[in-house]
Amino acid sequence: MPSFVAALREGYARDTLRPETPQSIAEVAGDPAAFVAGQLAPPTSVTLPDGSQGPAVPYTVLWYVEGEEFLGSLHIRHHLNANLEKVGGHVGYAVRPSARGRGHASAILAAGLDYIRANLDLERVLLTVNAQNPASIRVIEKNGGVHTASIPHIWIPGDTALHYWIAL
Numbered sequence: 722m723p724s725f726v727a728a729l730r731e732g733y734a735r736d737t738l739r740p741e742t743p744q745s746i747a748e749v750a751g752d753p754a755a756f757v758a759g760q761l762a763p764p765t766s767v768t769l770p771d772g773s774q775g776p777a778v779p780y781t782v783l784w785y786v787e788g789e790e791f792l793g794s795l796h797i798r799h800h801l802n803a804n805l806e807k808v809g810g811h812v813g814y815a816v817r818p819s820a821r822g823r824g825h826a827s828a829i830l831a832a833g834l835d836y837i838r839a840n841l842d843l844e845r846v847l848l849t850v851n852a853q854n855p856a857s858i859r860v861i862e863k864n865g866g867v868h869t870a871s872i873p874h875i876w877i878p879g880d881t882a883l884h885y886w887i888a889l
Contacts (some may be wrong), residue, residue: 722753722756722757723785724786724789724790724791725749725829726746726749726750726753727791728791728792728817728818728819729741729745729746729749730746731817731819732817732818733793733815733816733817733818734815735794735815737813737815738770738876738877739869741877744870751773754768758788760782762853763779763780764777765777766772769804770861770876771876775802775804776796776802778799778801778802778856779799780796780797780798780799780801780803781796781797781799781817781840782794782795782796782797783795783797783829783832783833783836785816785825785828785829785832790826791817792816792817792820792825792829793814793816793817793820793825793826793829794814794815795812795813795814795829795832795836796812796813796814797811797812797833797836797837797841798810798811798812799811799841800848800888801847804875805847806847807849807872807875807882808849808875808876808882809818809848809849810846810848810849810876810884811837811843811846811847811848812830812833812834812837812846812847812848813848814826814829814830814833814860816829821866822856826856826857826860827860827863827864830861830864831850831864833880834846834864834887834889838889843889844888844889845886845887845889846886846889847884847885847886847889848849848861848866848884848885848886848887849882849883849884849885850882850885851874851877851880851881851882851883852871852880852882852883853880858883858885861885861887862885863885864887865888866886866887867885867886867887868883868884868885868886869884869885869886870883870884871883878889
């Protein structure tokens with residue numbers, strides 16, 4: 722858990738639309754057991770980036786670690802709702818800043834796809850990426866992603882979300 726808190730302090734964010742704050746980091750650091758309990762029993766509703774409430778889609782979070790060092794995570798949504806069909810998709814991943822540029826994102830996504838194949842009844846998964854993120858685009862394409870659409874980002878005015886599908 723100390724390595725996860727260190728990752729938060731260096732700029733790792735659990736949600737690309739809502740960066741970590743000193744308060745959110747202090748909550749995790751101050752009560753790691755409560756944080757883990759929340760991960761194991763996720764909420765049934767979610768606060769959307771615009772502040773509204775919506776039902777939470779069932780999901781699985783996998784951590785990517787090397788020994789005791791937290792390197793990144795993968796979020797797998799078990800199905801899509803209307804918002805996730807536009808931005809978010811089935812899979813989201815993140816690597817802590819100090820571990821970027823070393824192939825971890827590609828490995829995280831590849832391992833996550835193996836997990837999905839073994840545990841979920843999906844024939845393909847949607848990943849969305851900001852058009853201004855060439856590193857993530859390369860990771861998705863390296864893992865078999867096929868670009869199928871470009872749409873206006875629903876949460877970030879002026880940005881474009883690219884849709885990639887990966888057949889399982």
